[in-house]
Amino acid sequence: MKNITKQSIYQTGTINSLLQAVYDGDASIEKLSQHGNFGLGALDAIDGELIVCDGKFFRADARGQLNQLTPETCSPFAVITKFNPEHSFEISASSFTELEQKLLPHLVSANLIYAIKIEGLFNHIELRSEECTCRPYRKLVEILPDLQRTFSFENIAGTLVGVWFPSYLAQINVPGFHFHFMDSQQKVGGHVFGLKMEHGKVEIQTLHGFELDLIQSDEFYQANLDMNNGAAVAQVEQVRT
Numbered sequence: 001m002k003n004i005t006k007q008s009i010y011q012t013g014t015i016n017s018l019l020q021a022v023y024d025g026d027a028s029i030e031k032l033s034q035h036g037n038f039g040l041g042a043l044d045a046i047d048g049e050l051i052v053c054d055g056k057f058f059r060a061d062a063r064g065q066l067n068q069l070t071p072e073t074c075s076p077f078a079v080i081t082k083f084n085p086e087h088s089f090e091i092s093a094s095s096f097t098e099l100e101q102k103l104l105p106h107l108v109s110a111n112l113i114y115a116i117k118i119e120g121l122f123n124h125i126e127l128r129s130e131e132c133t134c135r136p137y138r139k140l141v142e143i144l145p146d147l148q149r150t151f152s153f154e155n156i157a158g159t160l161v162g163v164w165f166p167s168y169l170a171q172i173n174v175p176g177f178h179f180h181f182m183d184s185q186q187k188v189g190g191h192v193f194g195l196k197m198e199h200g201k202v203e204i205q206t207l208h209g210f211e212l213d214l215i216q217s218d219e220f221y222q223a224n225l226d227m228n229n230g231a232a233v234a235q236v237e238q239v240r241t
């Protein structure tokens with residue numbers, strides 16, 4: 001196992017800086033593209049969801065419509081890697097929870113990071129995106145109920161773009177699975193919170209390296225980033241009803 005080339009993932013911002021209203025980043029799409037072709041995240045001013053697949057960068061807007069991003073658009077929180085899976089298998093799942101349960105045994109250790117791509121046919125998928133927010137910025141848990149828009153699709157082919165982060169990095173990124181979706185026509189997408197998948201092909205990349213890029217701004221410098229965020233993460237990653 002020694003001397004193998006370690007695969008790594010690049011991140012800008014932290015989940016806690018996003019929760020603490022640091023909504024303007026300094027990493028442009030042009031910069032992110034130098035670090036990989038596969039990933040997900042947020043966009044400046046919480047203006048939609050970021051989905052990166054096969055080297056294309058999309059915004060899923062508040063109506064779930066995908067638009068390709070310009071190179072100068074920035075992200076306050078994103079992860080990206082050069083997708084190079086070492087492991088592939090077929091899957092089906094009656095729910096998001098079942099998908100997580102079926103994927104977990106394929107992760108070789110709970111101490112590593114993973115990039116996960118699933119191309120499949122979805123009987124049903126529930127997605128979320130957001131309207132943008134304006135200054136003065138308020139904390140994400142306070143504004144998300146008003147900003148978020150949910151939408152669902154039936155019998156749609158597409159790709160789940162996902163990552164899995166270990167719980168010991170919970171102040172840095174969302175622990176566990178995090179998936180964004182884009183359909184095969186590259187027309188619609190968003191953050192995934194529910195699904196039923198008829199069948200899919202899973203590809204997993206194990207990541208032993210993590211490069212964290214912090215944001216050069218007074219808002220980032222002054223944010224309280226050392227906080228117990230469990231409740232807030234659960235609140236913003238799932239949809240509040």
Ligand SMILES: [Zn+2]
Binds near residue numbers: 049178179180191
């Ligand atoms: Zn998301």
